Amino acid sequence: MSESFSIGNEIKDSYKETQNWASNNVKWLKDIEAFYRDRAKLEKEYSEKLDHLSKEYAAKKSTVSVSLSVGDTPKVTPGSLEAACLVAWNEVLSQTSFISQDHSQLSKEFDNVIAHQLSGLNAKLDMTLSKINGFNGEVTDKRDAIYSELEKAKKNYDDVCMAMEAARSKHTKSPNDRNKRKLEEKETEMNIAKNEYLIKINQANRVKDKYFFQDVPEVVDLLQDLNESRILFLNTIWTSASSVEIAASDNIIKRLESANSVIAQNKPSMNTAMFIKHNLKNWNEPTDFRYQPSAVWHDDDKFAVPTHTELNDLRIKLAKSEKDYNKFHDLSQSELSRLSSLNQKKRELKSSENSLDGQDFYETLKSYLSVVMSFTSHETLKLKAEVEIESIQNNVPSNMDLSTDDIDLSRLKKKTGILSKLKKNILNTESKSGNSSSFFGAITSHTHDFGGKENSSENDGADNYSIKNAATTSKHAVPSKSNNNKVLFAYSKQDSDETTISVGDSVTLEVPDTGSGWTKVRNNTTGESGLVPSTYVEINEETPSKNGNSNAPQVPPPRRTTLPTRILTAQYDYEAQGDDEISISAGDAIEVIRGDDGSGWTYGQLNGAKGLFPTTYCT
Structure with a gap:
């Protein structure tokens, strides 16, 4: 199969159009199936009428056999002997009866073989199409999740900037130690929020690029391969149907050979080329996300690391990202090796288009789809960690120590x-x-x-x-x-x-x-x-405790808003390490009770058990 055509490379962001195209072609198999079932009915009706016709005329021949052979008043009856003309006629009627049986057999093969194969092909391709659609939904959800994280980071940044400005205003009006401490706390919170926002911008941009230049082309190329597999299967079924008719009647050999010659010209790459020609469009890459300063505070896109607190927060983030990067890098490299092998096999199969076996190509497609789904997920997680590492290393002043040797993530x-x-x-x-x-x-x-x-x-x-x-x-x-x-x-x-x-x-x-x-x-x-x-x-009453602190600082906002129930799906197994944790297995649906507060852990419920589990182990 020719490699010169790739929808993913040519049209880029074209999942919706390509998915509709592939889906329409899979649905079209139902029309072809209906054609062969209706054809089977016609062949059966023709067979029954032809058989009835041959028997009717055979009976008529019997009544006139003697008369036609020897006359109405013979002296010696001919017995079982018939005239040569009647023998010839008898052969015509006998062959007609055999032809009716051939048409009956043709009817059965059209209905039980050809139409049945088309029905199975439709179900098989529709199931694979659904899996590809699920793959597309998965990569899109991951992209949207990172976009959502960016929006939340921006909102949080704006909120803490407003809180910082309020604290600064309060300290300006009443410069006491308490207000000064409050101001310093708010400034630290603001700087951390800004750093998180900048990281999310970089992550969103890199994941965006990966989505439009790697994930979407990969998905639409899978749709292309699915459609080309459909054509290969369809060619095999059509050729089989033709062979059935050839065996049933020599009178239609030439017509069926002509049909085969047309079928032989129905190359998958020609269908793809036509689709590309009629769907080519101008496409502009979405613009990159850019830093938007708060209306009341920061006006540049530099990391804020004025104290050890902000630096230490970045060091913890860096340690977690380095660990995630190494883990997902190892996983994706192993999967990349398998993908390379499967890609090579696909190229070899496509290079021999005239002798390409549809089942072999389809099985290769299924294997590739299974591996590429896992690879794409791990690549996205690796990219997210890589961007966070780069964001921190490239934006923290060189005189600051970003060493993570003393960070013990297990204790965190x-x-x-x-x-x-x-x-x-x-x-x-x-x-x-x-x-x-x-x-x-x-x-x-x-x-x-x-x-x-x-x-x-x-x-x-x-x-x-x-x-x-x-x-x-x-x-x-x-x-x-x-x-x-x-x-x-x-x-x-x-x-x-x-x-x-x-x-x-x-x-x-x-x-x-x-x-x-x-x-x-x-x-x-x-x-x-x-x-x-x-x-x-x-509260307008005295603290019940005699030693209560009447000068408590201003309280923070409520710790949560009312949110709908959220479900996370485990991607990896995890064995609980303490009484406050829960064990999870890949595929488990876990109800979130309290989201990740930045520690890397989420509090949830699974099978009646409540506890903490690693946030990065789920999606």
Whole structure:
């Protein structure tokens, strides 16, 4: 088969047109099947009429045989002997009866063989077409997911810029130590968000290029190969149908040979060339994504790394990306070797177009499709990691140390330790009257130590996760007396440790906000207790703890918005390493309870079990 035509190389972004073209050609097999079934009916009817005709005239001949042979009044009857003319006529009638049987056989072969083969071919090609469509959907979803990550990063960047500007304005109006610390925290958050945004831009651009110059051409070339396989199969079936007719009647040999000569000229490459000729269009490559500065802050596209905190965040990202790159590079290289071998086989098969076997070519196509789907997925993940590595290495000043030798990713993955201890402290201290302050003092102290560490690579993921969730696991608190607290906004509980509140409800403070952004209250209207976002309520009573911090900093925004249930599909097996993790197997559908907070782990549920699992192991 000629390699001079490639839809992917010629038309580029043409999946929709090519898919419709290939789909229409597969559906057309149903029309050809219907033709041979109708032809079978006609042949059967003709066979029955021809047989009836030959028997009718044979009976007539019997009644006049003697008369025609020897006359009406012979002296000696001829017995079984007939005149030569009648013998000839008898042979004509006998051969006509045999011809009727030939047509009956032709009818059966058209219906049971030719039409049946066409029906099977339609089902087989339609199943493969669906698999190619699924492959296209997979690469498109991966592209769209990265585009979505870019949009989220841009929104997050704008949000933290606004928060930074608000903190700067507040510090300008009231320059005290607390506002200064708040300003420094917001600036760090803003710089990290900006770095993440720039990384996502680079990733989106590289994945975009891969999608339009590698993934889409690969998919449409698979559609091309599928259609050319269809033609090869169809040629075989048509030739078989012709052979059946040739065997049934010599009178139509010339016509069927003429049909075969036309079929022989129906080369797959000619169909492809015609499609390209009638679908060629002007196509402009989509423009690259570019950095859009915040309206209130940064005005350039340089990484912001003013302190060790931002640098350490980038070092952790770099270590994770290097690990992912090595893993997916090894996988894709192994698959690339297999693809090269299959490509060579396809070239060899196409080079002998006149003697190409459709089944052999189709089996090669199926093998290639199976490998290229996995290869494309791993290549995209490798490219994503590679772009993140390049983005960090090329945009961080050379005088800054980006070494990842001291980054222990296994410790970052673990979520046990301080989390378990804090949960136990909550249960132990809150159950004892007057001792809750010691627990919250411990959290405040830990938060201070965490923020003050210069080498925090081992704590940025696990400790931050533990601190944020420590306040949300409180189950028992000491209620205070009635007050004038107000519910500012309605909130629906998202976890079992939260409670639902509505504007107008009467609430009582049970555990104050310690900087996590959450306050535990008792809803006197419903009688339930639980956590609510601190910004959703106005607390006008004293902290139950005697040692409570009345000068707590301004709380962050709510930790989540209400989102629909999200399902991730596992791509790789993972064995749980701790009690707070769950084991997953490739193909598992996992319900997301809490998304990845930047630590590389997602909290979800599988088969009734809840726990953490690696985000990168799923799509």
